[in-house]
Structure formats: C-alpha cells, structure tokens
Amino acid sequence: MHTGALIIRRDRPRGSGSDDRKLNPMAKSFVTSIDVAERAGVSRSAVSRTFTAGASVSPDVRQRVLKAAQELGYRVNRLAQTLNTSSSNLVGVVGANLSSPFIAKQLDMLSLGLLRRGQQCLLLNAADARSDIAPLIELIFEFRARAIVVLSGEPPASIVDECLANGVKLIVINRLMTRPDTDVILSDDILGARLAAERLLAARCRKVAVVCSGSLTPTQVRRATTFSDVVREHGGAVVRWSEGPTAYETGVAAAHALLADEQIDGAFCVTDLMALGFLDAARHDLQRSVPDDLSVIGFDDIPQSAWKAYDLTTVGQSFSVLTDAVLAALDHDDGEVSTQMVPVTLIERGTVHK
Amino acid sequence: MHTGALIIRRDRPRGSGSDDRKLNPMAKSFVTSIDVAERAGVSRSAVSRTFTAGASVSPDVRQRVLKAAQELGYRVNRLAQTLNTSSSNLVGVVGANLSSPFIAKQLDMLSLGLLRRGQQCLLLNAADARSDIAPLIELIFEFRARAIVVLSGEPPASIVDECLANGVKLIVINRLMTRPDTDVILSDDILGARLAAERLLAARCRKVAVVCSGSLTPTQVRRATTFSDVVREHGGAVVRWSEGPTAYETGVAAAHALLADEQIDGAFCVTDLMALGFLDAARHDLQRSVPDDLSVIGFDDIPQSAWKAYDLTTVGQSFSVLTDAVLAALDHDDGEVSTQMVPVTLIERGTVHK
DNA sequence: AACTCCGTTGCACACGTGTTCAATGTTGCA
DNA sequence: TGCAACATTGAACACGTGTGCAACGGAGTT
Known part of the structure; x- marks a missing residue:
C-alpha cells in the first residue's frame, strides 16, 4: 500500500551492545x-x-x-595524514553518462588502475553531458585532490587557472583544449575518420550519412568533418545528422530520418552506441539489408559492437592504451604537460560491403 | 617507434609564472x-x-x-573540516565489473543521487567478482567514511563487526547476509523466478534450461533454484548450467553446450547479460528461431535488452527504486537496520512464444 | 677508559578547520 | 542616565597525524 515502490521490513537487532573490544562503551568514534x-x-x-x-x-x-x-x-586516519603531509592520494574523476558503455569501460579501467597504484578515486557524476562541471571540480578542490580526470564536459578557463595556481594536475580526455597548459589525451580522430571514409569508398558507397549527436563535442565534430572532407574529395555525397544526446536512440532517430533517402548506401556514426541504434533501425524498422544494401561503420569499439547480433565494423581505440595514457599523465612532474594521442585501428567485421 | 602504443608530445608552457594572485610566489599549496x-x-x-x-x-x-x-x-579544506567535526560526507562504494551494464547503471544512478544529497562517492573497484573486498573496505575505513555500499562481493563477518563497532553504515545489495545487523537491499528473486517459470510454462515449454554463472552468488542461486522448483512442480524438465563469469560470453558458451539437446524449448538466464549471449548464439550460431522454436527470458532489464536486435522478455527491477532504497538506507539513524525488497515485473517483449 | 657514532625514543610543533568562552561594543528599556 | 540583553569578535582548544630535534643508551674505536 506504499506509494508504489518497495516493501520495507525493519529490525533493530542489538538493543545495548556490551562490546568488549571498546574500553569506553559510549565512544562511537574510531580508534586513534x-x-x-x-x-x-x-x-x-x-x-x-x-x-x-x-x-x-x-x-x-x-x-x-x-x-x-x-x-x-x-x-x-587518512584525513589527518593528508592534512599533515599535504600529499593526498585522492584523484577526482568527473564524468557524465556513467552507464554508457564507452564511459563505463573507461571508468572501470581507470578506477582499477588507480587502486593498483595506491590512489583513491573520488567519483563525481556530472548528470548531463551538457551540464557545467565547474562546481564539481571545485568540490574536488575542497578534498585537496592532487589530480583531476575529466571524462566528459569541458572545464572552463577559470578552472584551468585555478588548477595551475594550486598545483593540481588536470587531465582531459577527448576534449580539445585550446590552451597548451593542460594534459590532454586524444584518440586519433583524424586518422580514424579517414580510415572509415576510405573503407566506405572502397565499398563503392556513393552517398553516405554522418551521424553525430546534438552535443557537438570537439571529438565528434573532428570525426564528422574529417570524414565528410575525405568523402567529398573523392566525389562522394554526404548527408549529416546532428541532434539528440549521444545515445542508442539517437542512432535510431537518425536512421529513420536519413534512410528515407534510398540512395544512401553507407553511414559513419561517430560513436558505436549511435551506430548500434542506427543499425537496428535500418535492419528491423526499415528493412535495409546490412551490409548488402547499406554499409555502417562506428567509432570506439565498445564491447557490444562485437556481439553477434551486430558484428559492427568500427574504428577501435584500445581502452588499455587510453587508461595507460591517463596513468602516465598522473606520473608527470609538476609543470610537465603532455598531449598523448591514442592510436586507432579499423576493426573489420560484418557491417561493410565486400 | 615506441613499444607499440602512443605518440607523446611534450611542452612546458610557463617557465616562471609571475602569478599576481599569490603573494608568496614559491608556495604551491592551497589558500587557507x-x-x-x-x-x-x-x-x-x-x-x-x-x-x-x-x-x-x-x-x-x-x-x-x-x-x-x-x-x-x-x-x-574538507579534510581538516572532517577531521575537526568528525562527520564526513564520504560514502565508500565497492563494486566489481563496473563496465557491465547492470553494475554501471547502478553506479551511475547511485553516484548521481549521492552528489545531489551533498555526499561524495569514494569508488573502489574490486577487480574480480570473486576477489576479497575486505582490504577495500578497510581502505574506506581509513577515510572515515560514514557509510559503505557494496555492489559486488560479500563482506566477511569480521568487516561487519568492525563497521558496527565504528558506527559505519554497511549497505549490501543483492547479497544475502545471514546476519540481521546489516542493511540489505534485495530484488524479489523468488517472485521473479516464479514469474519467469510460469511464463515459460504458459508458452508450453517442456524442457527448459537455466543459465547461471560459475560465481554462485546468493541471488543467482535463489533465482535458479526457485525457477527449477516451479518448473518441476508442473512436470517440466530442467537442465542447469553454472560456469564462467557473469558475462555475455558465458551465455554464448551455455547455448553452445545446452542447445545440442534439440528438445530444449525454453531458457531462463538469471542475468540479462548472459541472456543476450545465449540469444545471439542460439540465433546466429545454432540457427534456432526465437521465439518460435525456443523461448528465452532474462533478469534485470538492462538497457541493451530493449534494443531492437534483442527485444528480450525479462524480469525487470526498477533502477530508480533500487537507488532510492540505497539512499533511504543511508538516512537511517544509527542502529536502525532494514531489509528492503525491490519489486519486480515481467516485461513482455519478443523472445517468448505466443 | 674515554670518546664517537648510531639506532631509538619522546616531546613538541605543524597541518587547517569548527567551536567554546570570555570580552567588547551596541541597542533597548526603565 | 543606568543597566540589562544581545550581537559580534578574537583567542584558545581540539581533531589525529607525521616529523624535526634533542636526549639517551649501547656498541665500537682509539
């Protein structure tokens, strides 16, 4: 009869515990x-x-x-320890859409790597990819973390200044920072997009679609424009979609909108997640035959892309290389900054013709 | 020409910054x-x-x-603040397989909920579902967290004692604790398994498979045995698989092993992730026609189950209810303990006959 | 035997904050 | 005007830890 959700059963097992381990029975605080x-x-x-x-x-x-x-x-007491030595083992991690496969995989490997290095992971969930992450980073400052890893969103310049002033390492993944004083880790979007374009051209596609989300992250823009340029250079036609969040459903919507044009014979989705939605809609809603009738290429190589129902040809970036790059950036000395490029490979599977 | 991985480019932008914001230029520490x-x-x-x-x-x-x-x-400085007031806002979260959809979704919603409540999330990745989480929890103790949420693995009794002695709230999800002094949140496995069994029986399945992972968590065992009991009560035959990790590949392996028996006309996979692997192998490797030839039911209702390629019929538990239950447990007063049951529903999609 | 050197040990300080307590200044009321 | 009530302020303490410094004692050397 509760408002709708869950059944609750309550107990209170120990009325007045006579705990012999504690000499002073009232003190509930930790041992010092x-x-x-x-x-x-x-x-x-x-x-x-x-x-x-x-x-x-x-x-x-x-x-x-x-x-x-x-x-x-x-x-x-690590808090007192840190307060005294002023060298914290905390690393702040900021990300949105933690349950999306790409971010989840990154977070999984990153948190494991940090733990193995004896560092702790303070996780802050930026609800939306579009939301401002500045307050979250300021929260991390309050915990005196020595490094901050940004998986989603772009830190404003004022935050970067603050990191610099306080000696906090700022590591940004797949966001192009215009300033040279931040550690940046980028997947090789240019090469990846070029590989995708060349592969579709080799499959004799003449009119291709590019699918982006509405949140125009620098990575997505770079992939899409590079791809378009290469295709046009070779005389192909390109149609572009840029709406909605970076999600499966966006791929579905894009397919419904774009594949009304039956001349489209190839598609490059700048994210695997969108590619899977695009693929599903093309096959099940629009009766397109992939790869005979339509070729599809994604980007990221998330685990689901290898599942038998999809077998998606995609541009893969190694998650372990990506994680190693982050951990390497953490090891940099103060003031040392690097831009690391994560190499990509075309992973040939079954969604491209021939 | 590096060992294989990544191209590094180094800069050091500011040689000797004249930062007018800091009066003493040498001090790199935070403002007090x-x-x-x-x-x-x-x-x-x-x-x-x-x-x-x-x-x-x-x-x-x-x-x-x-x-x-x-x-x-x-x-x-939150560290000094916490040290002084001895009331930390930190909540320790322990989990394994953070990139598996079910855990990732839980972590996503939990971290967001904690942030909204003004609490911080200290994330510790237990590499393997089988690994001992005791050292991780002790690490959380060192940060004087006031609560610990365990998503994977089962805390040993000594840890539970320690939590009790130090006034740390311990919240365990989907692990049956034999002791009554811990907050527990359970999905209604019994009802869920019963619903799955009755649905397969209604589809006139006569010989059904149950697919578990090799890590026999209490939840998985409860789902499997309840399901088997109900089916046998109604005169059906049951074959059981219990090997491998809780993963897509395990579902694939189970299908290959079990579906050699062509009499099997139904399957209950105690986890959606395994169900998707089972489904894919049945359809693409073994040319079984689902749902005409074979019916499949999963458990958890992860996002991928709703994707068009699968359209998996499954027993769903609401993630928001699950998360609310955790947050509610965090609000309990000291010594107050509850066992919360998360209700389940059979979500009818397209993988069960009729 | 006297002296030096080195491993141990305890005192005292520092880290950055919240909070009690007494002192101070200010307002309101008779 | 005199006094009480009150808001505001700063000094001092506590939180739990790491570490510099001096003191101490034993062993080795001359």
Whole structure:
C-alpha cells in the first residue's frame, strides 16, 4: 500500500551492545593512535613510526604496537595524514553518462588502475553531458585532490587557472583544449575518420550519412568533418545528422530520418552506441539489408559492437592504451604537460560491403 | 617507434609564472583561511563563521571575507573540516565489473543521487567478482567514511563487526547476509523466478534450461533454484548450467553446450547479460528461431535488452527504486537496520512464444 | 677508559578547520 | 542616565597525524 515502490521490513537487532573490544562503551568514534600507544605502553610517535615505511623503530616496540593495533582495530586516519603531509592520494574523476558503455569501460579501467597504484578515486557524476562541471571540480578542490580526470564536459578557463595556481594536475580526455597548459589525451580522430571514409569508398558507397549527436563535442565534430572532407574529395555525397544526446536512440532517430533517402548506401556514426541504434533501425524498422544494401561503420569499439547480433565494423581505440595514457599523465612532474594521442585501428567485421 | 602504443608530445608552457594572485610566489599549496583572514583584516574565526551556516557574522565582515576569499580563490579544506567535526560526507562504494551494464547503471544512478544529497562517492573497484573486498573496505575505513555500499562481493563477518563497532553504515545489495545487523537491499528473486517459470510454462515449454554463472552468488542461486522448483512442480524438465563469469560470453558458451539437446524449448538466464549471449548464439550460431522454436527470458532489464536486435522478455527491477532504497538506507539513524525488497515485473517483449 | 657514532625514543610543533568562552561594543528599556 | 540583553569578535582548544630535534643508551674505536 506504499506509494508504489518497495516493501520495507525493519529490525533493530542489538538493543545495548556490551562490546568488549571498546574500553569506553559510549565512544562511537574510531580508534586513534593515542589509544594504541597507551595499550602498547609506548609514545604516540612510536605508533606513527610503526606505520610509516622507513621509520626507525626497534623490533620489540614494533611488535607490541602491531599487536595493540590489531586488538583495537586501529586504522590510520587518512584525513589527518593528508592534512599533515599535504600529499593526498585522492584523484577526482568527473564524468557524465556513467552507464554508457564507452564511459563505463573507461571508468572501470581507470578506477582499477588507480587502486593498483595506491590512489583513491573520488567519483563525481556530472548528470548531463551538457551540464557545467565547474562546481564539481571545485568540490574536488575542497578534498585537496592532487589530480583531476575529466571524462566528459569541458572545464572552463577559470578552472584551468585555478588548477595551475594550486598545483593540481588536470587531465582531459577527448576534449580539445585550446590552451597548451593542460594534459590532454586524444584518440586519433583524424586518422580514424579517414580510415572509415576510405573503407566506405572502397565499398563503392556513393552517398553516405554522418551521424553525430546534438552535443557537438570537439571529438565528434573532428570525426564528422574529417570524414565528410575525405568523402567529398573523392566525389562522394554526404548527408549529416546532428541532434539528440549521444545515445542508442539517437542512432535510431537518425536512421529513420536519413534512410528515407534510398540512395544512401553507407553511414559513419561517430560513436558505436549511435551506430548500434542506427543499425537496428535500418535492419528491423526499415528493412535495409546490412551490409548488402547499406554499409555502417562506428567509432570506439565498445564491447557490444562485437556481439553477434551486430558484428559492427568500427574504428577501435584500445581502452588499455587510453587508461595507460591517463596513468602516465598522473606520473608527470609538476609543470610537465603532455598531449598523448591514442592510436586507432579499423576493426573489420560484418557491417561493410565486400 | 615506441613499444607499440602512443605518440607523446611534450611542452612546458610557463617557465616562471609571475602569478599576481599569490603573494608568496614559491608556495604551491592551497589558500587557507588564515590567508583570507589577513587579506580581509579579520580573525580566522570570522572566516570560518562566514562559511558556516547559521553562524553569527556581521554583514560587513561577511562581505569583506567573501571578497577576499573570491580574490584569493579560497576553498574550504574538507579534510581538516572532517577531521575537526568528525562527520564526513564520504560514502565508500565497492563494486566489481563496473563496465557491465547492470553494475554501471547502478553506479551511475547511485553516484548521481549521492552528489545531489551533498555526499561524495569514494569508488573502489574490486577487480574480480570473486576477489576479497575486505582490504577495500578497510581502505574506506581509513577515510572515515560514514557509510559503505557494496555492489559486488560479500563482506566477511569480521568487516561487519568492525563497521558496527565504528558506527559505519554497511549497505549490501543483492547479497544475502545471514546476519540481521546489516542493511540489505534485495530484488524479489523468488517472485521473479516464479514469474519467469510460469511464463515459460504458459508458452508450453517442456524442457527448459537455466543459465547461471560459475560465481554462485546468493541471488543467482535463489533465482535458479526457485525457477527449477516451479518448473518441476508442473512436470517440466530442467537442465542447469553454472560456469564462467557473469558475462555475455558465458551465455554464448551455455547455448553452445545446452542447445545440442534439440528438445530444449525454453531458457531462463538469471542475468540479462548472459541472456543476450545465449540469444545471439542460439540465433546466429545454432540457427534456432526465437521465439518460435525456443523461448528465452532474462533478469534485470538492462538497457541493451530493449534494443531492437534483442527485444528480450525479462524480469525487470526498477533502477530508480533500487537507488532510492540505497539512499533511504543511508538516512537511517544509527542502529536502525532494514531489509528492503525491490519489486519486480515481467516485461513482455519478443523472445517468448505466443 | 674515554670518546664517537648510531639506532631509538619522546616531546613538541605543524597541518587547517569548527567551536567554546570570555570580552567588547551596541541597542533597548526603565 | 543606568543597566540589562544581545550581537559580534578574537583567542584558545581540539581533531589525529607525521616529523624535526634533542636526549639517551649501547656498541665500537682509539
């Protein structure tokens, strides 16, 4: 009879727990190094040194401290640690559409890589690709993160200045920054678009469609214009679509709108996700036969593109190379800046003729 | 000519920046409230009060402080703030396979919900669904997070004890905890499996397959056994598969292995992702006609299941309800524990006969 | 035996913030 | 005018940690 959603059942198992691990039963706070020091009968410094690599502690004291810490369940307070040493292990990650396959895969590998390097990932979800990410980055500042990775959206110039002033590394993926003082990681859009165009031309396509989303990110624009230029250079005709979000449904809508023109015999979707929607609509709604009747190429090589129902020919960028590039940028010394280009390959599958 | 991966181009734009915003040019650290206080000609307390809601500051001082803070680019240090007030806004999130659609969607909505509530998301990627998440949770302890959300894996009892002792809220999704002192959020697996079984029986399936992954999570086991029981009650035969990770490829492998038996006319895959692989292999590798020849039902209703190429009939759980349940659990008072059940619905699409 | 050197140890400070407490100035009322 | 009530302000403490510095003791060397 609730408003519509879920059944709730409540319990409260322990009325007044007599926890023998805690000496002072009221305190709900964490164990501190003072507690450990008292129990081990040493000074607090000794505790700190025990948990600091390369510090000078006698084996005897070390063992006593470790034993006491184990018994009390002591964990170093990273906040106090960071406050003191002012070297945080936090890396802020900003992204939108976290459930879209491309971003999700990036986030998956990035968070894993950070963890393996002993860095922690503070994740901030920019709801919309169009939304302003400045407040999110300022939030990351408040946590004194030493680096910020931007997966979606473009940080305004004021934010870049602030990063520079505070010594925060700013790493931007697939967003063209006009300023040279930011780490940038780019997929080789120019080459990828050229490969796609040449492949469609080789399949003897004469009139091709280019499908972009309405949020004209620099990456999408670069792919689309390069592709168009190459096709036109070789005497082909190009029709362009730029509406809607970067989503499956946009590909569907584009197919419905563009394939009314039956002369179109090829399509380059600047994102695999849109390519899959385009492909589905072409096959199931519009009875186009791919690749006999129509050739389709995507970009990104998301996992779903390899699924048997699609078998999409696409321009692939290696996720592991992309992630390695981000991690490499994190290692740069202060002031050192790089622009890294992620190479691309044409992955031949079954959606292009011949 | 590099080992294989990426082209690097290096610059170092600003040799010795004369930054007029910082008075002491060497200091690369963040602006503190002391800096702001000096500039505004007030005490540090006034600065703190200006940024504390409900504190007593005169309009004049407040304006001077805000102006100075703006000019200097001051951001409150959340680490020091948390250290002092010992009430952190951090929420630890542990999950594996972050790029699998189901987890990615959960993470997307959860991180967005947390952000909207003014809480921050500390993301820890448990590489493998099988890997031990205890060290990750201990890492979260070190950041003094007030709550931990576990999307994958099962926290050992010692961790649960530790959470209890330290007043950390532990929220577990779709993992059956035998202990009653943890917040648990479960999808209604029993009902879902029953709905799937009844639907296949109504389609006159006589011999059905159940597809699980090799990582026998409580959720998967509950779905599979309930389904098997119901089918057998009605005189149907059941064949079960339990191998491999929870992935598309597992569905493919299951189809190849199980569909050699041509009598099988129905399948329940306990996860949509596996269902899509099963479906693809059945159609494209084994020339089975779905739904005429074979009926398939999944579970979770991930976005891809609605794509035209699949149009998968599945048992759906609402992601927004799931997320709301997590956020609701975060609001519980200390010691209050709940078990929330997420309702499920059979979503009729095109992969079941009749 | 005296001295130097080195490993250990504890004290004290610093990190940046919120908040209590007493002091100060200001207003309102009798 | 005198006094109380009140808003505002700054000094001081606490949060939990890492580390420089001086003190200490034992071992090795002359």
